[in-house]
Amino acid sequence: MSARRALRSLLGALTLITYLFMLAPALVVVVLAFNTSPSSTFPMTGLTFRWFAELAQDDAVLGALWNSLVLALCASTLSTVVGTAAALSLSCFRFAGRGPMQLMLTVPILVPHIVLGVGLLLAFRVFGLAKSFPLLVIGHMAMTLPYVVLTTSHRLRAIPANIEEAARTLGANRIQTFCAITLPLALPAVLASSLFAFMSSFDEVTATLFWLPANMQTVPTQIMAMLQFSVDQKINALAALLIVGSVVLAAAALALGRALSVDEQRPRGKRT
Amino acid sequence: MTGIELRHVRKQFGATVAVEDLNLVVRAGEFLSLLGPSGCGKTTTLRMVAGLEYPDKGDILINEQRINDIPVHRRNFGMVFQDHALFPHKTAYDNIAFGLKYRQVERADIERRVRRALDIVRLPNVGDRLPRDLSGGQQQRVALARAIVIEPDLLLFDEPLSALDANLREEMRVELKRIHHTLAITAIYVTHDQAEALSMSDRVVLMRDGRIEQQGTPDELYRKPASEFSARFFGQVNDVSATVIAAADNGCRVKLDGGPEVDIAGIRANTGEPIKLFLRAERAQIGLSFPNEPGFATFEGTITTCDYLGVLTRYVVDVAGVSFVVLQSAAGSVLRPRDRVTVRIPSDAWMKF
Numbered sequence: 001m002s003a004r005r006a007l008r009s010l011l012g013a014l015t016l017i018t019y020l021f022m023l024a025p026a027l028v029v030v031v032l033a034f035n036t037s038p039s040s041t042f043p044m045t046g047l048t049f050r051w052f053a054e055l056a057q058d059d060a061v062l063g064a065l066w067n068s069l070v071l072a073l074c075a076s077t078l079s080t081v082v083g084t085a086a087a088l089s090l091s092c093f094r095f096a097g098r099g100p101m102q103l104m105l106t107v108p109i110l111v112p113h114i115v116l117g118v119g120l121l122l123a124f125r126v127f128g129l130a131k132s133f134p135l136l137v138i139g140h141m142a143m144t145l146p147y148v149v150l151t152t153s154h155r156l157r158a159i160p161a162n163i164e165e166a167a168r169t170l171g172a173n174r175i176q177t178f179c180a181i182t183l184p185l186a187l188p189a190v191l192a193s194s195l196f197a198f199m200s201s202f203d204e205v206t207a208t209l210f211w212l213p214a215n216m217q218t219v220p221t222q223i224m225a226m227l228q229f230s231v232d233q234k235i236n237a238l239a240a241l242l243i244v245g246s247v248v249l250a251a252a253a254l255a256l257g258r259a260l261s262v263d264e265q266r267p268r269g270k271r272t
Numbered sequence: 273m274t275g276i277e278l279r280h281v282r283k284q285f286g287a288t289v290a291v292e293d294l295n296l297v298v299r300a301g302e303f304l305s306l307l308g309p310s311g312c313g314k315t316t317t318l319r320m321v322a323g324l325e326y327p328d329k330g331d332i333l334i335n336e337q338r339i340n341d342i343p344v345h346r347r348n349f350g351m352v353f354q355d356h357a358l359f360p361h362k363t364a365y366d367n368i369a370f371g372l373k374y375r376q377v378e379r380a381d382i383e384r385r386v387r388r389a390l391d392i393v394r395l396p397n398v399g400d401r402l403p404r405d406l407s408g409g410q411q412q413r414v415a416l417a418r419a420i421v422i423e424p425d426l427l428l429f430d431e432p433l434s435a436l437d438a439n440l441r442e443e444m445r446v447e448l449k450r451i452h453h454t455l456a457i458t459a460i461y462v463t464h465d466q467a468e469a470l471s472m473s474d475r476v477v478l479m480r481d482g483r484i485e486q487q488g489t490p491d492e493l494y495r496k497p498a499s500e501f502s503a504r505f506f507g508q509v510n511d512v513s514a515t516v517i518a519a520a521d522n523g524c525r526v527k528l529d530g531g532p533e534v535d536i537a538g539i540r541a542n543t544g545e546p547i548k549l550f551l552r553a554e555r556a557q558i559g560l561s562f563p564n565e566p567g568f569a570t571f572e573g574t575i576t577t578c579d580y581l582g583v584l585t586r587y588v589v590d591v592a593g594v595s596f597v598v599l600q601s602a603a604g605s606v607l608r609p610r611d612r613v614t615v616r617i618p619s620d621a622w623m624k625f
């Protein structure tokens with residue numbers, strides 16, 4: 001009995017340490033972003049919003065932020081639309097070349113980003129295309145598409161076929177069935193994967209470095225550029241904003257998923 | 273009310289022929305069961321009627337009109353699936369109202385009809401619950417309400433009760449029958465459970481390997497099976513080889529191979545002909561002794577095994593080297609293995625195919 005309790009507290013301690021290990025650096029960054037001292041070191045000398053204010057004045061950072069947001073939004077929207085359509089055709093229809101298509105759509109997830117980066121860059125060259133924002137969007141779309149296809153087609157396959165058939169016997173045609181039954185049931189997966197696509201596009205740096213048009217920066221490449229000169233307090237402030245932003249986004253996604261998903265499989269609650 | 277007819281219908285999946293040259297008439301208002309072992313094509317037949325599968329050959333007709341090319345959503349057939357197939361993201365009320373949204377039904381009318389359907393299936397107070405908050409039986413009732421609320425021309429059931437436990441299944445059987453009676457609607461009911469088919473149907477169609485083996489009223493199928501397959505499908509059957517030793521117009525006398533001689537009513541055969549006879553386990557009786565009566569054969573035997581099944585007990589009795597399985601109510605005296613007993617068989621209980 002006591003051995004079991006000891007084991008349990010050991011497990012608890014281990015879990016705590018793991019969390020600390022993962023979260024402490026992020027926490028340090030957020031805390032230090034409010035430090036008055038211009039060097040990012042402990043002990044803290046006072047609290048200030050100065051670095052955030054300076055950040056808001058920095059045109060390069062603001063420009064990069066804007067670029068990243070537009071890029072991530074375009075890439076994730078495109079891959080959500082295209083990926084959902086692909087997932088639908090993959091899981092609902094049997095057609096020639098279905099297997100290869102599935103492979104093509106999901107394999108980029110396994111390819112190192114540096115290979116993707118160089119590969120697409122060379123492809124641009126072959127076709128005589130100059131680096132440009134639309135091409136950057138296309139690159140990011142290729143990288144984020146697998147998430148959408150995998151998550152959504154997995155979800156679609158989990159919807160029993162006879163639920164859609166029931167809708168059709170009740171008088172809904174295929175399109176009506178899709179809108180009233182399939183889409184609402186797949187929506188949590190679609191939203192979750194588009195959010196994931198957004199975050200991974202926003203975050204991507206390796207391949208982006210190869211594809212960026214001249215005189216353009218995204219947030220990650222901007223941070224890299226800034227780091228070459230100094231570890232500025234402004235970087236801490238920017239990092240703190242990104243951390244808080246992604247936590248909020250992830251929490252929102254989780255809550256949304258909870259609210260939307262109605263799973264038959266989930267254990268039933270107490271009934272009256 | 274609508275009847276439905278299938279003419280020379282065939283359906284093949286890859287190399288598997290699921291349904292072959294099926295001819296079937298379902299009369300208006302009839303409750304018809306499609307019965308048969310797993311994989312015999314019951315579901316495929318039902319799905320072709322529903323419009324969920326397209327027949328490779330043959331026609332499906334309603335009132336002499338070919339409906340092969342009418343898509344599922346315009347057929348107005350209510351279907352109840354084995355695992356309910358309720359929409360998990362919609363409440364019971366919205367599940368039931370679903371079909372009415374695609375018909376020109378006014379809002380107030382939708383409300384009225386959904387309430388009425390819930391009343392018919394005796395579930396008045398669960399409208400606002402999601403399927404996952406309903407018990408299995410309640411889910412099945414909602415699925416039924418959803419199928420009948422559209423006032424379908426035909427109700428199709430695919431093993432709707434097989435997911436329920438035994439007691440609930442019994443209860444729902446009675447409910448289904450009552451609802452069918454209330455609505456006076458044509459119904460096709462797929463099942464592999466012979467008790468379900470016999471107890472609910474006006475007519476039973478027994479299928480085997482994609483074809484119809486036999487059809488008729490439950491009584492006809494049970495009493496006058498047309499084949500060994502039919503006979504065996506409704507309970508346990510003894511088979512005995514015998515040789516005819518005397519023939520008459522309305523029966524014959526046979527010698528069971530290695531066993532006694534028996535008079536058999538209603539079976540014609542030629543003297544000297546070897547025949548195979550079948551006997552339902554529940555038509556034979558055993559006891560310590562029986563008075564001698566005309567129309568019965570009695571022989572002495574020894575009980576070899578005895579399985580207590582609750583309402584019935586199954587005995588295996590050895591009669592001069594021939595084993596008989598006898599199903600008998602457990603009431604009365606308890607017989608044990610190695611007991612000497614008398615087996616009594618009515619002379620009209622024997623069957624030959």
Ligand SMILES: Nc1ncnc2c1ncn2[C@@H]1O[C@H](COP(=O)(O)OP(=O)(O)OP(=O)(O)O)[C@@H](O)[C@H]1O
Nearest residue numbers: 285288289290309310311312313314315316317464
């Ligand atoms: N979509 C399909 N693809 C391939 N084969 C199929 C398909 N549907 C049915 N079959 C085959 O057709 C045959 C008949 O199937 P069906 O589902 O009609 O049987 P069933 O009588 O309903 O059986 P059960 O009692 O097990 O439900 C089976 O051999 C089955 O494997």
Ligand SMILES: [Mg+2]
Nearest residue numbers: 314315316430
């Ligand atoms: Mg079936």
